[in-house]
Amino acid sequence: MSITRRDFLKVSGMGAASALIAGCAGMGASGAKPKVVVVGAGYGGATCAKYLRKWGPHIEVTLIEPNDKFVSCPRSNLVIGGLRNMDYLTHGYDNLPKHGIRMVKDTVVAIDPGKRTVTTKGGTTLGYDRLVLAPGIDVRTDTVKGFQEAEAAGKVVHAWKAGAQTALLRKQLEAMPDGGVFVIGIPGTPYRCPPGPYERISLVANYFKQAKPKSKIIVLDSNADIVSKKPLFTWAWNSFYPGMIDYRGSSAATGVDGSRMVVSTEFDDIKADVMNVVPRQRAGELCALAGVRNDSTGNWCAVDFISFESTAVPFVHIIGDSVAAALPKSGHMATNQAKICAAAIVELLAGRKPEAAPVIANTCYSDTSATTGGHVANVYRYNAEKKTYVDPGGGGATPQGDELNHTYAESWAQNIWAEVLS
Amino acid sequence: MHKMLILAAASAALLGANAFAVERGELLASTCLSCHGPDGHSTKVQGAVPSLAGLEKGYLVKSLQEFKAGTRASSVMKRLASGYTDEEYALMADYLSKLK
Numbered sequence A: 001m002s003i004t005r006r007d008f009l010k011v012s013g014m015g016a017a018s019a020l021i022a023g024c025a026g027m028g029a030s031g032a033k034p035k036v037v038v039v040g041a042g043y044g045g046a047t048c049a050k051y052l053r054k055w056g057p058h059i060e061v062t063l064i065e066p067n068d069k070f071v072s073c074p075r076s077n078l079v080i081g082g083l084r085n086m087d088y089l090t091h092g093y094d095n096l097p098k099h100g101i102r103m104v105k106d107t108v109v110a111i112d113p114g115k116r117t118v119t120t121k122g123g124t125t126l127g128y129d130r131l132v133l134a135p136g137i138d139v140r141t142d143t144v145k146g147f148q149e150a151e152a153a154g155k156v157v158h159a160w161k162a163g164a165q166t167a168l169l170r171k172q173l174e175a176m177p178d179g180g181v182f183v184i185g186i187p188g189t190p191y192r193c194p195p196g197p198y199e200r201i202s203l204v205a206n207y208f209k210q211a212k213p214k215s216k217i218i219v220l221d222s223n224a225d226i227v228s229k230k231p232l233f234t235w236a237w238n239s240f241y242p243g244m245i246d247y248r249g250s251s252a253a254t255g256v257d258g259s260r261m262v263v264s265t266e267f268d269d270i271k272a273d274v275m276n277v278v279p280r281q282r283a284g285e286l287c288a289l290a291g292v293r294n295d296s297t298g299n300w301c302a303v304d305f306i307s308f309e310s311t312a313v314p315f316v317h318i319i320g321d322s323v324a325a326a327l328p329k330s331g332h333m334a335t336n337q338a339k340i341c342a343a344a345i346v347e348l349l350a351g352r353k354p355e356a357a358p359v360i361a362n363t364c365y366s367d368t369s370a371t372t373g374g375h376v377a378n379v380y381r382y383n384a385e386k387k388t389y390v391d392p393g394g395g396g397a398t399p400q401g402d403e404l405n406h407t408y409a410e411s412w413a414q415n416i417w418a419e420v421l422s
Numbered sequence B: 001m002h003k004m005l006i007l008a009a010a011s012a013a014l015l016g017a018n019a020f021a022v023e024r025g026e027l028l029a030s031t032c033l034s035c036h037g038p039d040g041h042s043t044k045v046q047g048a049v050p051s052l053a054g055l056e057k058g059y060l061v062k063s064l065q066e067f068k069a070g071t072r073a074s075s076v077m078k079r080l081a082s083g084y085t086d087e088e089y090a091l092m093a094d095y096l097s098k099l100k
C-alpha cells in the first residue's frame, strides 16, 4: 500500500497510527533528529525558533534571515519623532545560536512542499519535517501611482518596515522648514499595526510643536475613521496639538509625484514638503512561493489556529503579520502566535495532538507625546466550534494617555526585545 | 483489527504517560512574558513592569483575581486578567512560581 504519511494520519485520525508515526516522526524518517526550518527572524520567527529549541531540545532548528540586525518597527515612531535614535531600535542576533539555533544569513527564494525543501539565494537547499514562514508583510508600492519612481528618488517613504526609510523620514522632517506640510497616507485595513499611523502622527506633531510650530499635518486615511484607539488619539490631538492635524477620512492616497511633491486622492492634489504614504500590504512574497497566500482575497495566509499550519499546504506553518485573521497584526501578537505554533510543532513531531484550547493576547502601546501614552489590550481564546479565536470581552483601550502607560511602553519594548532575541 | 486495538491501547497509554511536552500552564504563561520578560525576569529599571519569576503561587492567583475584580488598581492587568479563568490563573501561577 503506498500512502503518504499525511494521508495515513488523515485516515487513522491520530489514533493507533499516530503511535506508529510517533516512532519515526519523533526521530525523523531516517532515524535522524526532526528538522524544522524557520524563515524570517523578526518578531514571529526568532521567537518561534527560540521556543522550538526550549520545548523540543531534540529538534534541529535552522533560522534563515538575510539581515545582519533586527531593526524594530515597534518604537520606530519615536525615532521619526526625534525622541530616540536608530541604535535604540537595532539589535544583534548574537544570542540566538546560544539556544542551539542554526542561523543562516540568506534569503529563501524557492520552496518545494512536495519534497519538503527550501532553497536560498545563495544556493543552499535544506530539507524539513516542518517549515515555519514568518516573513512579515509585502508593502504594495505598486498600488500607489508614481510611488516607486518617487521612492527611488528619495522623495517618498512608507517607513512601514524599520530601517533606512525610518532614518530618511526623520532626516526629511528635520530638514523641513517651519510652516511646512507633512502628508501621511494610511492604507485600508487590514494592515500591519492598526494604531501605528496614528501614533506616528502624534509623535511628528509633538516634534513640530517643539521645533516648528507653524507646520501642518494632513492625514489621508483610506478608512472612514481612525481605526484604532480613536478616543486616545482624539484626546491627544485635541489636548496637545490643537489646529495642527487636518484629518481626512475616506481619502485614500492614490498617487504621488516626487518632482512636484504632490500626493493625490480621487478628489484632490495636495502639496507636501514631506510625503509619507503607506501603501496597502499583503503577506510576504515568501508565502506565495509556498502556495500558502490562499485566503479569499489572495493577500493573506489561512491557517488552522491550533497549530498555525497552512490550510493549503501540509507541514507549512505561518505566523505573524502574514496570517489571515481577525487578530491585530502586531509584534506582540506575532511572538504569541510563535509560542503556540512552536508548542504545536513539538507535539506534532512527537505524534501527539497539540493543545486544543490555546489562549493568546495582544497589547499595543502607543505613545501620544514625549511623556504620555496609552494601550489597547485584548485576550483571544480559541473557540473549537468557530475554529478561530474569540475575544471573551473585558479588554479594550485606554480612553486617554498618561505617564504610567508611557513608562510601561518603554519597559514592554525592553522586555519583548529580550524575549525575542536574548 | 486485533492488532489495531492493541496499537490503539498503546497509543492511549503513550498519550496518558506524557500528555504534552509543554504543559498548559507554561503555554498560557509564556504569552505573559512579552511584558514581564524572559522567564519572568523584567528589566531592573525604575518603573519597569514587575518580574513574576518565583512569586508565591497564592499571591499570583490572588493578584490576578483582584485585577479582574478591580479591587487592585492596574493600568493594563484588568483588561488581560479578565480573559482567563480561575483554573487558568492557578495553572499559570503554578508555573510562574517555580521559575528561578
Ligand SMILES: Cc1cc2nc3c(=O)[nH]c(=O)nc-3n(C[C@H](O)[C@H](O)[C@H](O)COP(=O)(O)OP(=O)(O)OC[C@H]3O[C@@H](n4cnc5c(N)ncnc54)[C@H](O)[C@@H]3O)c2cc1C
Pocket: A039, A040, A041, A042, A043, A044, A045, A064, A065, A066, A067, A072, A073, A074, A075, A076, A077, A106, A107, A108, A109, A134, A135, A136, A137, A159, A160, A161, A192, A193, A196, A197, A200, A284, A286, A319, A320, A321, A322, A329, A330, A331, A332, A333, A334, A363, A364, A365, A366
Ligand atoms: C510604525 C510601526 C509601529 C509599530 N508598533 C508596534 C507596537 O508598538 N507594538 C507591536 O506589537 N507591534 C507594532 N508594530 C507591528 C510589528 O512591527 C509587526 O506586527 C511585527 O514586526 C510582525 O512580526 P513578523 O514576524 O510577522 O514580521 P517581521 O518582524 O517583519 O519579520 C519578518 C522577517 O522575515 C524576513 N524575511 C522576509 N522574507 C524573507 C525571505 N524570503 N527569506 C528570509 N527571510 C525573509 C525579513 O527580513 C524580516 O526580518 C509596528 C509596526 C510599524 C510599522
